[in-house]
Amino acid sequence: MPPAPAAGPLNSNKEPIRQMRLSRFPLSTTKETPADAEIVSHQLMLRAGMIRKLAAGLYTWMPLGLRVLRRVEDIVREEMNRSGAVELLMPAVQPGELWRETGRWDKFGPLLLRFSDRHDREFCYGPTHEEVITDLVRREIRSYKQLPLNLYQIQTKFRDETRPRFGVMRAREFLMKDAYSFHVHEGSLAETYQVMYDTYSRIFERTGLNFRAVQADSGAIGGSISHEFHVLAESGEDAIVFSDGSDYAANVELAPTLPQDQERPAAAAAMTTVDTPGVHTMDDLVAALDVPLTRCVKTLLVQGSEAPVVGLLLRGDHSLNELKAEKHPAVAEPLTMASPEAIRRAAGCGPGSVGPVGLDVPLIADHAALPLADFVCGANTEGQHFTGVNWGRDLPEPAAADLREAEAGDPSPDGRGRLGVARGIEVGHIFQLGTRYSEDMDATVLDENGAAQHLHMGCYGIGVSRIVAAAIEQNHDANGMIWPEAIAPFTVAVVGINMNKSERVAATAEQIYQELLAQGVDAVLDDRDARPGVKFADMELIGIPHRIAVGDRGLEQGMVEYRGRRDTDNQDVAVDHVVAHILTKLGQ
RNA sequence: CGGGGUGUAGCUCAGUCUGGUAGAGCACUGCCUUCGGGAGGCAGGGGUCGUAGGUUCAAAUCCUGCCACCCCGACCA
Numbered sequence: 001m002p003p004a005p006a007a008g009p010l011n012s013n014k015e016p017i018r019q020m021r022l023s024r025f026p027l028s029t030t031k032e033t034p035a036d037a038e039i040v041s042h043q044l045m046l047r048a049g050m051i052r053k054l055a056a057g058l059y060t061w062m063p064l065g066l067r068v069l070r071r072v073e074d075i076v077r078e079e080m081n082r083s084g085a086v087e088l089l090m091p092a093v094q095p096g097e098l099w100r101e102t103g104r105w106d107k108f109g110p111l112l113l114r115f116s117d118r119h120d121r122e123f124c125y126g127p128t129h130e131e132v133i134t135d136l137v138r139r140e141i142r143s144y145k146q147l148p149l150n151l152y153q154i155q156t157k158f159r160d161e162t163r164p165r166f167g168v169m170r171a172r173e174f175l176m177k178d179a180y181s182f183h184v185h186e187g188s189l190a191e192t193y194q195v196m197y198d199t200y201s202r203i204f205e206r207t208g209l210n211f212r213a214v215q216a217d218s219g220a221i222g223g224s225i226s227h228e229f230h231v232l233a234e235s236g237e238d239a240i241v242f243s244d245g246s247d248y249a250a251n252v253e254l255a256p257t258l259p260q261d262q263e264r265p266a267a268a269a270a271m272t273t274v275d276t277p278g279v280h281t282m283d284d285l286v287a288a289l290d291v292p293l294t295r296c297v298k299t300l301l302v303q304g305s306e307a308p309v310v311g312l313l314l315r316g317d318h319s320l321n322e323l324k325a326e327k328h329p330a331v332a333e334p335l336t337m338a339s340p341e342a343i344r345r346a347a348g349c350g351p352g353s354v355g356p357v358g359l360d361v362p363l364i365a366d367h368a369a370l371p372l373a374d375f376v377c378g379a380n381t382e383g384q385h386f387t388g389v390n391w392g393r394d395l396p397e398p399a400a401a402d403l404r405e406a407e408a409g410d411p412s413p414d415g416r417g418r419l420g421v422a423r424g425i426e427v428g429h430i431f432q433l434g435t436r437y438s439e440d441m442d443a444t445v446l447d448e449n450g451a452a453q454h455l456h457m458g459c460y461g462i463g464v465s466r467i468v469a470a471a472i473e474q475n476h477d478a479n480g481m482i483w484p485e486a487i488a489p490f491t492v493a494v495v496g497i498n499m500n501k502s503e504r505v506a507a508t509a510e511q512i513y514q515e516l517l518a519q520g521v522d523a524v525l526d527d528r529d530a531r532p533g534v535k536f537a538d539m540e541l542i543g544i545p546h547r548i549a550v551g552d553r554g555l556e557q558g559m560v561e562y563r564g565r566r567d568t569d570n571q572d573v574a575v576d577h578v579v580a581h582i583l584t585k586l587g588q
Numbered sequence: 589c590g591g592g593g594u595g596u597a598g599c600u601c602a603g604u605c606u607g608g609u610a611g612a613g614c615a616c617u618g619c620c621u622u623c624g625g626g627a628g629g630c631a632g633g634g635g636u637c638g639u640a641g642g643u644u645c646a647a648a649u650c651c652u653g654c655c656a657c658c659c660c661g662a663c664c665a
Binding site: 028029030031032033034035036038053055056110162163165280281282283298299300301302312314316317318319320321322325335337343350351352353354378497498501530531532533534535536537538540549551552553554561 | 589594598599600601613614615622623624625626627656658659662663664665
């Protein structure tokens, strides 16, 4: 057994002094950007030495990076505790038989990392913990008097992503806070859900990030009501829409589009076949015929729930929303594009020439395609299209549905204002699960009447490690990261200029550093024997919010230099006042 | 999963086409100079060229298999 760790140096209160001298801290920064990194947060985290890759989607958190991760984690933990949730820690490895109870052993697919133990029993590394927590609660909780209960953990998850990328943004192994609440009645679930919504809002406010809560699809986890929390950043993988006339905000995949109240013009042209050799895309078509995209109709063939294929019709400039299509009763779930062979059987041509005229498959048109008159579409013959096509005259009126992706400028679904679009990084997601898991796993409690009731459940996730990357995506400049104070690895850097040559500089820097520590400020002393340019560049790269430079030049006048990470100039501050200056900046 | 690309020093890369004893910059070690925005000089250390096989007098270089990593795609017909 290893010996107990030696106690650090002690001050008069017998508290360990948190000594953070860069001369003894394994900071390894680079000027060059690693070739593998695509996005700025990944590049900067590697350049700053916050993380190191072990394998695809697996990262070591280096001491510097871990400091940030822990600060995010601390905020999450404090606010979860404040909300009344209770922390526990479940195993990362889970028995397969639990996952068979909910059917997810088969449904989850290759995302689930599976393996067997020496007895050939099946296990997986947990990508999420609904099964484990439900199993726990069905054993532990007997009575409605023990409810509601909200249990959470902060734990490493593993999801075997098809394509891990962007560093810790989409890693396979990642740190997640997941909470699960249990209730006898739906009303109690709704109350806790609201508490979690408020708690999440407080958590993201405290991190200092610009975020937005949006209505969301509940996806594979299941359930009904759901919100996502997004950190706004240009590089975000999700599009979110929000109204300028109300508080409506939603993930674009969920946002309905309203039928347009515009009348369909009368047909003015005769349907004509035109030769369009080599045209297979909407862009080709627009170029070949010189018609606007908005006068074209595109036809997507997908597998149907009853018919072999179903045709989805969209205005040329619109995008199909997969979730909406998948939820249409005539469309097979999951949404699957028809194979080239199936297209040929149904339309008699290859993909790229399909059109709705004379097509003998069920047709569903997006609302926005219906007001078109004299439109252009494929002729189901290679190298030909129709122009001057009109609904009702040249083909039957198709069924109408909401199929397209909402766009900037669309009217808000709540009827108030117009939609704008922003990019977001999903960092939190809350769900009302209902009784899906408790029914599959038969988790019940006795209610006030002594009757067994299936538990109502909610679940609430936060991507702790992803928040670190998201914060960088949102806050950086050409010189590096710019941490919000709440999650910075250090709050203040005291940089000694030539401090190994000048005793005066060394003594003053040390004194300021110790005073900051005494005031409870998370300071770091850059006492490395490096040139000033190197030190400044490093402190900017790793994004320390406040910097104090101590050098002989300033000390001649009894001054040191202060500079905020977003400032463009230094500010001279008297040595005696610099700690107070920092405390003011920190709002203390 | 499909397609493409790359594996050479800790990092970024050249060298591969046209086979002939392994290179640069950064980083690292020592000495000297410099010393407030990623210094300069000199001297060094460090590479089974991803891996296994094949061709050849000779392979980082040509051929084959495997592995790893990266990118693109997996609605927009």
